[in-house]
Amino acid sequence: MSTDSTLPASAETVVVGAGAVGCSVAYHLSELGAEDIVVVDQGPLPVTGGSSTHAPGIMFQTSPSKLMTKTAHYTSRLLDDAGVYDEVGGIEVARSEERMDFLQRRVEHATAYGLPDAQLLSPEEVTDYLPLVNEDEILGGYYSPTDGRVDGVAALQWYIEESNADFYGHTSVTDFDTAGGTVTAVDTDRGRIECDRCVIATNNWGYQTGKLAGLDLPIAPVEHQYAVTEPLAELADADPNRRVDTGDMEVPGDSRIADAMGRAPTRPVGRDQDNSLYFRTHGESIGLGSYNHESLTVDPDAMGGNTEHRQASVRDFTDEHWERATHPDRDKAPKRAFEELLPVTEGKEFEATENGIFVFTPDGMPVLGETHAVDDLWTALAIWWTHSGGYGKILAEWMETGVPKLPSGPVETGGIHVNRFEPHAGSKDYFVDRGATRYRQVYSIVEPRWQPDDHRALRRSPFYQQQADLGAEFYQSGGWEAPQWYDSNADLVERYAGEIPDQEGWQGVNRSPIEGAEHLHTREHVSMFDMTSFSSIRVEGAGAADFLQRMCTNDVDIEPGRIRYSLLCNEGGNVLADVTVVRLGPEEFVVTTGGGNSPGIHGGWLERHAPETVSVVVEEGARSTIGLWGPKSRLLLQRVTDADVSAEGFPYFSAKRIYVGDVPVLALRVSYVGELGWELWAPTEYGSRLWDTLWEAGQDLDVRPMGGGALESMRLEKGYRLWGTDIDTDANPVAAGLDFAVDMDTDFVGREALAEVQASGPDSRLTPLTLDDSTDVIFGGRPVLDGEASETPRATGEAGDGDEALGYVVAGDYGYSVGESIAYAYLPSEYADAGTDVQILCEGETYDATVRDEPLFDPGREKILR
Known part of the structure; x- marks a missing residue:
């Protein structure tokens, strides 16, 4: 490490940012044999002034996302082996029945993704671990014994010492040379570094750094409150277990923050998500973290740098957000909620406080990978300590081998790829607002199929008005307004009432029986689906x-x-x-x-x-597309075109340029629902006429609009894959x-x-399952267990104990045509043969299920080929 010596004139790899993520990338590149790596940061090393050193370092590993859970667990194991991790366990408490249901989902996700020994606790068991918690305030808890806390400064030091990179502090990047669409040099206030590739790992400054390369990266900084109490008599015997004396280091701003963060916890870290709070001990003190305030967004262009008096990513503690209820979804102020849960904190002074800054993206996921606009320019952004080791490993493998992976195997990248964002996502108004929403939701119970209410109708197909007139229930997908079902089809529910089972509880949230009716109608008649x-x-x-x-x-x-x-x-x-x-x-x-x-x-x-x-x-967006599907689709299409659309004249998996009415169309004889049909692709300006032409010609055929809910259940019956759900770069x-x-x-x-x-031969296979005696819908991310597994208790400390998942559900829905609830899961090959008995754990219920051959519907393809 060097902070004063002259920068090198060139390097193979330049990493911009020496926080948790940049250091992890440099370490893992070194581990893979990469050489000539330079890491630069605007702050002093290792206390850079970014969120890596003001963060309390708490690591809760369980997530509904397999990738987030896997990267968290890898990080905890890596840092534990490095001796900079305190594996004290983590407990999330519940103050409501809704939260207890949520904690049951925690057990299921942990079991699905291989976290060890996750379990539900009774109130008494919670206070055995956390005696300062008021037992009367809680209904129970979720316990993950390998959760804990990373010592941020010690971890950064370890990374720096163990990697073969050269580190330079007090070095600000001023520009990137991207002539010809490839990054070739990094300009700094201390000189220019020619390079073959570069990684942006500046997190809070990600938007600003991206702008230097001509990129609009949607990275929204948001303030977040944390306070450390004065020493408490109840913790007087706690060992602070300091690994690093920050008094010997250059520390920007208020050194009390770095000092407090260096004191290790002696008890499990905790969360009270019903009140958007979390906590941990700092030796003899308790640290109190709060998401329980209105979203305090920061202009990403105004992040600034360290000063004599301020750490760059820390703002002054705002008492009003501590003492008043300002979170739109919470009715208690953080102070009051903490005093109810941890009465020992009442009336105590704080020895250190901060409004620390960290970042969110519009979808709440990290930003990783090589940018489309600039070759050899990579990103590693919107990543917390919890996942930093894992994502550093993934990016290093991606850069060196072309295969993003962890030691456990390849990982999915569709949800984290830097190139996943829509064209409008770089608008500062958009991503800052969506970042604020993600902050608000951090500890909220987000419903299945939840939809945002801001920045709607950004992208509308040319059919939008016709769909609105038909009562479309619009869901947002990639900024597009996509109908999920249509109220105009409500009459079909009565027609098919005996074939549409009720979905109750969590499985029924944001669903409509109209989706099932549209599914069944399409199988019998003809429907139009918006594929724009x-x-x-x-x-x-x-x-x-x-x-x-x-x-x-x-x-x-x-x-x-x-x-x-x-x-x-x-x-x-x-x-x-x-x-x-x-x-x-x-x-x-x-x-x-x-x-x-x-x-x-x-x-x-x-x-x-x-x-x-x-x-x-x-x-x-250049073409508008209608999926015309169902047994009457040929009759309808023939009415509006002079082209031969017979089975002989227009066979399956063929294409023609035709006219539909007076609309020029590229017609593809393909179907994503397993029925006779076509995809009709037309220039966007013709879209409205295309819809009207088909609609008017099909009235006597009972043509109907069809939404995304019906599409999902129909494609699962046929076993058709969906990118980002059933298949991704992990398969x-x-x-x-x-x-x-x-x-x-x-x-x-x-x-x-x-x-x-x-x-x-493959280790696992994507396998269709059907429930033996239930019509309930199974959610993704739920564990599949051996058929001999015992019932899993709902609310005792035994939940999940001893059950090792065979795999996990990737997609599920009710198959209205086959009359069975369907789930798809990757299972070990020895369990993937039809007839194998398994069990699925979902919402606290254990469902018996059977492996089936696919497709479940029309295996002879008679319908699609007719």
Whole structure:
């Protein structure tokens, strides 16, 4: 480490930011054998002035997200082995029945994702661990014994000492050289560093740093309150267990904060999420953290730097947010709520206080990966101490091997990829507001299918007004307003009443029986589904066919007018995307993919790899698309076109340019619901006319609009995969049951890795399950257990004890056509044969289930091929 010596003129890798994430990236790159790494930071080292050293370091590992849970657990093991982690356990208490239900979900997620010994506690058991908690205030708790606290300054020192990187403090980045679309140098106030690649790991300053490279990274800083009490008599015998004396270090701002954070906890760390609070001991004192105040957003352009009197990411403690109830969803002030839960804090003075700053993204997830706009410029942002070790490992593997992974295996990246964001996400008004919402929700119980109420109607298909007139219940997806169901179809509920079971409790929240009615109607008649949020990618020019053959796992050297389903894989043979490839001419293709994060991630992948002679254009929003599906779809389509749409004239997986009325359309005979049908792609300006033409022609056929709820249940009945849910970069095609879309006679990215999987066989397989005697809907992230597993008690300390999950549910819904509740899960190959008995734990209930062959609906494909 050096803070005064001259910067090197060049480096292979420059990491900007020496906090928890930047240090983790440098350490893991070193571990993989990377050399010539330089890390720079604007602050002193190791107490940089960022959130890594003002944070209390509490690590609660359990999350509904597998990736967040896995990265947290990896981080805790890494830092525990390094000797800078206090594994005191973590307890989340419940003050309401709703929170007890939430804690049961905690047990289920922990069991699903392999966290050890997670369990529910009675109030008495909670106070055995945390005797200062008022037992009368709680109904119980959730206990994770490997939770704890990281010593931030000691961990940063360890990273610096163990990596082979050179570290330079007091070094501010002033610009990036990105001429030609590739980062080639980093300019600082101490000189210029030529480099081959660069990592932005500046967290609170992520937006500002990104702007230097011409990027609009949606990183919203938000203030957060923390206070440390004076020493308490009740903790007089506590050993502070200091690893680092910060008095020997250069510490910006109020040194009392760094001093307090260095004192280790001697009891489990705790959370009172009903009041958006958390706490831990600091030797003889208690630290009190509060999300229980209105969102205090910070202009990301005004983060500033360290001064003589202030740490850069710390603001003055605001008493009004401590003493008054300002959180829109909480009715108690933090002070009062803490005094009720921890009476020992009443009347105590504080020896250190802060409004510390950390960041949120619009969806609350990290920002990782290589940017689409600038090659060799990587990001590692919006990451807390809890997950920092894991994400540093993932990014280092991604940079060095092309395969993002942890020691446990490849990981999914769709939800964390820097290129996942929609075009509007870089608007400061948008991402700051959404960051504020995510802050507000940190400890809230977020309902299934929750929808935001701000920044709505940003992206509307040309059918929006027709859909609104039909009573569409709009859900937001990638900024698009996408109907989930239509009130105009309410009459169908009575028609199909005997086939639509009630969904009660948590499983019924934000659902409608209309979704089931639309599903059943489509199977019998004809429906129109808005696919405008899906994207098309034009690939054309000299060498386009050879290029796509290299990128796609399937043989796409097909005749013009034909369609082929294929995958894109990364270097490790894991699924980067599933796509539909349409060949329109010798060197002219259209590749269709989903909405959401697909345009940025999948389109960006193709753009990055395309040779100069090949044009790749992502047509996000340029085409409006209707899925016309159902047994009467051919009759309806034939009414509005002169083209031959017969089974012989327009066979399955073929494409034609036709006119629907007077609208020019690229018609694809494909169906995502397992029924006869077409996707009709038209330029956006023709969309409204396309809808009206079909709608008017189909009235006597009982044409109906169909929403996303019906789509989900129909595609699960057919076993069709969904990117980001059933398949992602953590799965390979063989395990995902998509080996039919792999042609090993072609030379594609990831082929060698897939050959090894095929030779040895997959460790797990994506498997359909149906519940034996229940119509309840099963949620994703719930554990699948051996069929011999015993009942799991609902609210005792035994919950989850001894149950090791075989796998976890990735998707579930009720199959209205097959009359069974369906769940898909990756299971060990020895459990994936049809007829195997398993159990699923969901919402405190243990469901008997059976492995089934797929597809569950129309296995002979008679309906789709007719």
